[in-house]
Amino acid sequence: MTVIEARQVVLSFGETPALRGADLAVAEGELLAIMGPSGSGKSTLLHCLAGILVPESGEIHFDGRRVDRLGESGRSRLRRDEFGFVFQFGQLVPELTAQENVALPLLLNGVRRAAAVAEARAWFGRLGLDGLQERRSGELSGGQAQRVALARGLVARPRVLFADEPTGALDSLTGEHVMDLLVSAARQEGTTVVLVTHEPRVAAYADREVIVRDGKVHSLTAEAIA
């Protein structure tokens, strides 16, 4: 069953066309990798799917709803209630401790503080972060910060996790560790994952890959040659 879908999505930044009729459907529980050259429109597509950007034309469907028809506040509620996010860097709030960062999505969803903190704490054990709860982002290594960000992305049990180059700033061993944790957690929770990466070894953790080229999505499966 398709949970999120882009149909013929077009979006330009001024004179620069970023998406020129992008089509993509992601199944519930699927882990999809979006690959393609730099500047081809991967992040723009992810932002359209996630209701961060609104396409000029075309449609975004999530769970039977037209995301592109929602207003700013409707989209921001959708993001808060249904989506989780992990980006390449600069996502933890530096003033908050790691644990407060993880609890943040729950607090924003109206969960009481004690419950939110308890829920957040459980993720530290799960992602091998025990003992780091009280650190601030400046006191974490890149790999640790990225695992905290992953916990924050998953803590509210989103239907879809959007990850844009989540291992892009990490060395390959640390990156693989983060991917391993991401995949295990997503599978356990049944979370759908839309993952942008240019690294084949990261994409190999997904169920399927598509290539974005010149603002269009190409899906080619190996079955075509089998």
Place this chain on the structure above:
Amino acid sequence: MTVPLTLLGLLEREPSHGYDLKRDYDAYFGRGKPLSFGQVYSTLSRLARDGKVVISDLEPGEGPDRKRYVITDLGATEVDSWLTEPVAPEPHLQTVLFAKVTLALMLGRNAETYLDTQRAAHLRRMRELTEIKRSGGLVDALLADHGLFHLEADLRWIDLTSARLDALATEVRS
């Protein structure tokens, strides 16, 4: 051929019977391609003929499975030099991938589609290896990683070649 050298190496641990060697070879090096007993015994008898192992039949009875094989100094030296020599870093200039792309372009075929299907096939294999890595032990992971890095190198080449197809076509058709 790495089979004789690998068997010799296994014998360097301790004198062994043919079936012990086969079992350990299959477990660590066979990777779905087990050695036949015939292959094991013919390899061992060639190694014996060349003076790299000797047969000690201390146990009573007949038949190949009674024999224990012991590595000689010559055999041990050979294992040692094999293990210390680097493998020739082949330039891989004549890979099948390269030949297919170049030929496709020369013949005016669609090389881009070929590269896309090749990329998909590579990624599918990479997914299988990643799964092995995630579910297996460290030895499996090590071997899977070796495969993954090589496939990744191919993929980088495929991406670069995709980006240069137009220029390449002009060059090989001129």
